[in-house]
Amino acid sequence: MASSPPVEVHGLTKQYGDITAVDGVDLTVEAGDVFGYLGPNGAGKTTSMRMMLGLIRPTAGEVKLFGKDPQESIGALAGVAGFVEAPRFYPYLDAKTNLELLAALDGDGAKGLIPEVLDIVELTDRAKDKVGGYSHGMRQRLGIAASLLRKPRLLMLDEPATGLDPAGMRDMRLLIKRLASEGITVLLSSHLLAEVEDVCDRVAIIRKGKIAYQGQLSQLRKEAGLSYSLRTTDDTAARKVLDSFSAITDVAATDDGTLRFHPADESAVAQLSGQLTAAGAMIIELAPRSATLEELFFELTEGES
């Protein structure tokens, strides 16, 4: 099944009583992808990732990892590693012993990788300390080390940067980039857009348990279109003009008084400049700007954050 994609999800659904946590998710992660699984908290990312790892049973739908169903056999997780929510370890054992335990559960050979993976996540000096005394960031790094023991072809990481300080987040991003450059397919969930924007090439956005978008990040930016920012000498008059102009949509004011909008085309912008002047709102700034991913994200998950 070498040609099967690392992750293939069809109609994945999980219901808890009347609540549908994950609602018919279709998802494909191709080999070599650094795939961002985006959504606000509670959108269903972790629940779907738990189903992908065989930890919870789907109400409907199926998951295939390299063509195998993790619900049917633990063998489907061969070459797959990762964690959901915060990685957890035995607090009364030291980091090295925790990894030795997991290496034993992985099979022969994994134990030999322990010094190397501890080195990768820079925990060699703390390897003999009990994990109960570890900081959140150290446990996140140990989670990555535990995943690397499995020599994964697919790494599934759920919010790996959550709770890390800025330096820790940067280190985590660099580590993920490095692993991806070594050919590991990465499925990375996050509600932090900056993390995904910097690392991922493809994304899926989940909203209320449903996929709202799936595709290339670059395509997502293109689909969102171009927006303009506007500053004038009379914000109230400018706002009236914008609101009355049918070729202009999505008018919004930022905190500093700058107005933002989507024009239907460039001629709408040209006409607007004339109308603003006529209305007595002298233009200080009228500039096109690329939408940031964050704005797109809020647009796609509106009302969710």
Added chain:
Amino acid sequence: MRSPSVFTVYRWELRKLRAQKRTYLGIGAAILVPMAFTIAVALRPGEPRDVPFGRYIHQTGLSIPLVMLLFGSIWFFPLITALVAGDIVANEDQNGTLKTILTRSVDRTQVFFGKVLAAFTYAFIAVVISSGFALVAGLIVSGYNPLTSLSGQLVSANEGLSLVGASVAVYMIPILAIASIALMLSTVTRNSAAAVVGTLMFSLILQLVVIIPGLGGLQPYLLSTQFNSWQGLLRTPIDWDPIIRAAWVSSAYAIPALLIALVVFLRRDVTGG
């Protein structure tokens, strides 16, 4: 790469038990209680004449572990057994580590039976250590002398020692059933305290059932009764009936408990952690 087996899980479950305080709490109690009992025997002139072998505690040290088996069946040994068996699955829930081990290369059945074997091993070790200390303390206090069997015949000290060993072995039958029940409660409740207390309550309630009018006929089929089955070994000739009954009655408690636990463990959603 060789796939891990149930034995791999078992070995690591024992390693985890060695690193946990509650393991030593149980073993410590298993040592201290018979020591305290023996000290009381040494210091007090009387003896508990209403229990089998109670009247011989000053005559031979061999009687001390046997009396401990009798007293211990009410709550002491069930508690020590449940302390670990009731925690062995719930502890994973508490630490959120079930997701950690279930995303490696061992399946849930292997993890489950590894835990069953570890809980059984701990119970076995606790009872053996406790009886061992009771024996040594008993020999120091009352000497290595012949033992009077339940049929009233005197058996040599050496034969008595073998019978004490065999009695402890037979005692393991209901103990393992208690461990199975604790393991089921641990799996179903996902709460260590609930499983330990639940097992103890179950054990105590069984002791009380026979007091209820009309339910006396249930006695041979209660798990609590099986804790006395080893006494069959101390009759002349040996009475195997209670031992055989202990085997199947205990199995009738243990096997359904383990099956329920297994099904719940295999089917459950791992959502915590």
